[in-house]
Amino acid sequence: MTWELNRHQHLVTLAKAYRLTGDEKYVAELFKQWRHWHAENPYPIGINWASSLEAGFRSLSWLWMYFVLGDSPVAPAGFREEWLRALGLSARHIEVYLSTYFSPNTHLLGEAVALFFIGTLCPELTPSQRWQRRGWDIVVQEIEHQVQPDGLHFEQSTYYHIYALDLFLHARMLAVRSDIPIPQQFDANLVKMLDALALLSRAGAPPQLGDDDGGRLFDPRRNRAEHMFDPLATGAVLFQRGDWKALAGDVREETLWLLGSSAVSEFDKLNAVTPSFASTALESGGLYLMSGTSRQLVVDAGPQGAATAGHGHADALSICLTSNGRPLLIDPGTCEYMGHDNTRDEFRGTSAHNTMCVDGLSQAAVHGPFAWANLPSVRAEQWVAGQAFDFFVGSHNGYSRLPEPVTHRRTVFSMKDKFWLVRDEAQGTGQHKLELNWHLSPEISRRDESDLVFSSENQSEGLAFL
Template sequence: PHAEAVVRVGDIRLVYLPPVKGPRVNDEDFFAALDLDRPGLEAVKTAVTAADYAAARSALLSYYVGRQTPRYYRSWADRPAEDKRPASYNTSAADKVVAHLLSSCGVAHQFGERIDWSINPTKIQYAEWTWQLSRHPFWRTLVDAYWQTGKEVYGKEFVDQMTAWVEDNPVPVDSAGNGVGSRWRTIESGIRTGGVWQDCFFRMLGSPVFTEDAVITMLKSFYEHACHLRAHPTSNNWLAMEMNGLFHISVLFPEFREAAEWQSYSAGRLYEEMEVQVYPDGAQVELATGYHGVSLVNFLGTYKIAKHNDIELPGDYMQRMERQYAYYMYIMMPDGRMPALNDAGWGNVRGSLSSGFSYFPERTDFQYLATSGRQGTMPDFTSHWMPYAGWAIMRSGWEADDLYMHFEVGPFGAGHQHEDKLSMIASAYGRRLLTEAGIYAYDSSAWRRYVLSARAHNVVMVDGMEQYRRGKREYYLNAEPMSNRWLTNDLFDFAEGWYNEGFGPKRDQTVTHYRAVLFLKPECWLVWDLFSPADDGDHRYDTVFHLNNQDATLDEGTLAVIGADPDVANLAIVPLRRENLTVDIIKGQTEPEVQGWVANSTRDEDVSPAPTPIYHRQATGQWLEPWLLYPLRANEKLPVSAVEFDKQTNSCSITLADGRKIVAAVTLGKDAIGEVSIKSFDANGTLSKTAVAK
């Protein structure tokens, strides 16, 4: 308002409004939402016409108990008879749920007689705890125990919790409900109605404890969920979960008048999303390896329930998923895991590739990687460039001991982003060697801010400032494939990228950082950092590496930092231009800022210290900083005996302990290196290999 505006307030009255209970939809509106002309609903229609809703409820329950189609994967009729149940069944998990000891995000809480779904008992007020509690995974635990033991205490507890949840958490009105503390975020709404709620509903039908009132309550809530999801779609992996939930409701409850439109809409959105949300190179646009799987699982969930009920999906729906499975093949590390990019962990991808092979049986390369080479066909490539994601994956082969590097030069991502452009992750000889801080709980702690920051990755800080792409949406996505150089052959791989989006909160663009990586197969990596300032001033460059080690040592002569864990592979970081270069190894620092840690999980303060070499350089004008990353086998000593750098020719000479020598020279352009020339000499000084990357 205007500074001189006058606001007059009239009488104020405080009026008590009793809390609204769910479901909001009453019997009259609920039955009006059903297509009562469908075969089988004749008795329901007769009762509704007579406004006898008690009879209508009873008739509707009988209809669902007797309905044969559509079908969920499991039905109440499949419930084991007493003589078919296991002789013993471990009910300890279900007993905790009966006692109202519920867990969310790995944190358990003891509730009282009635569960308060709105609370947050975590000491850091971790918002995900409250949200994810209403995904209700423990309801399936109760139904499992009921099926396997026949004890009604478990079935009744599910019914009591479900009806209390619906009553205590009415659907938001004219709101997506995506705020802190909500039990109706669209992501949870899609997750539970695309899985747990359907499973529990159809397995509990026909049980005496799943009473008429409970069934009608849950059906009303399904209807409210569908209306909520239809009204408030979002984007990215959330949209995949929302539409999967809406599609499940539309398929399994075609009695709703709007079901056909829900089905057409949700299937169409998901079909479109596989083009909107997935790049042509197979990467989901958030560029978070874990959330790639979230979207894929929900695209797949819709396909599976459609196929189960003989429902056709648009066009080449299933074929569009092939590249999403191929993605796992491209990025897979030698240990079968995926790199923890953005908000993702080091998840195992073999299961995803096994799933991919089941849907695409001609992809025997998926089978090969899913079975660790025991079956199938080895992929006909090793290294790979993903031009939309901006990921260069370099590998020496497909065995567990092979060398691997993931080098990212692409956009920020559509969501769950970290400040990590030009970062590298490397593994060799059966172990991840160059790592990063990983993923932490989605809270506001210093740990969370750390894992999001550039300093938690293997990048460079300029003048004490970190990368700062967050908030500039033009940095989030690639509309076209990147034209960065990518070269791959039997001798080497070469990839390059630029960071020119600005450092610090003001996005200072004085300095452009260029990084190129050359993989000398199958031995080591050469890295060139080129700093090109737009002024003549003095600048500071802090180059950060995170070692996957308990300890690391510094070789004072070469300034090399070497992982020092015994009996396992380690990495040597060897600077090739040592004049006036200094280094600190930070480990487990909390002040003045968090540094030198890796997160073990998303749980509160589940972190471990990690040796983090930070090299410091002061320079004026364009500056080339070359590095050698040399993986060492278990207990192997660094085989580098001498390093020389010629600043006139920008060439590095690396002499190895066995007498071999590697000479790498580059030409410099405005903000990039031009030609790279590599010469390898044997112990006799004879030129053995030569390669040029132009």
């Protein structure tokens, strides 16, 4: 909560409220909070200067706030000078303390985007051209580094995929408006990221694989699973993709602010195209998508994450199932990042996922809140995407660290929309406690205690275990 409030994204909301209504109470509250925050947070004292990424988020909010207010006559005297001074201080801090070594992932990317925005939009500041160049260079570098060949983000997290996608999209918009050439490969990687999101979203909201910190770049309220389609609306207008429009459903407010009012008419004119439901594999990220006409089962057979898998979960060979927009088998998500007990470890551990747990242990060993040790090697051994059926075999060695090692092998056979057969083998020696967990969506429940049939309240969707 400390981070989110001090990102000042609510100040943008106040600026929009004033711009849309003309009511000065919104802008009065905005400037009251602006000055109070600066009085209480002198540089470099306090938690709000502990993270360069947070300084970056805050700077982006200040930029949006200022330009949404525009030429409003209600701004207090000297505000522009205050604003420039605050942004200059933040940019210097970010430049000196870039997350080059500590978190060279979305932290570094977010900081670079902020540096690029400040350098571009505050030309009065002496180092602005240097900030613009350095920020943009890092953004271009990181889309090559962080995006895998199949388009998935290297953190192995659905939410961080969206996070990075938002950052790349926003940076691209400003670069275009500033006549900065966009490398061809940059757009190619952006399209791959949007395609990967579209594939995961064909039957409904994508599964919540890996960590989710609950934040968004533009509108922090749009942080639920159903909001993960948002980048597809902007991408549909940018790249004229009718299949992305069909998945997004409607234009988003963010698209309007980023691309202007003409984006609405462009979105409306674009012909919606039903996306292909062919089964496919995102092999670099290790996601195998078994699809029918309205249902999709996702098998996670990818690495746990980059480096020490700080935002990955111990979910090798877990499966998630979505049908007609409703989740049936789910990944329960993250719950929290920091707490006073082991709740975080429980939610990112193996037992919180739809896979096999051996001897009550996770597939990897917890090594702090954002790291793992003994990461498993996960292999997709066979993959057949057929016309009438799909077939997957995979294994991992996460339990090879046991005194009597065990290899988990999972086979999944799909008759498209009709049924899925899952076979699990624990290959090794000795006696072990084996657990298989199936995490059901809260949208479905057991209707009759005498069987294993779970369905939605109106019984339009359901799942039976045989």
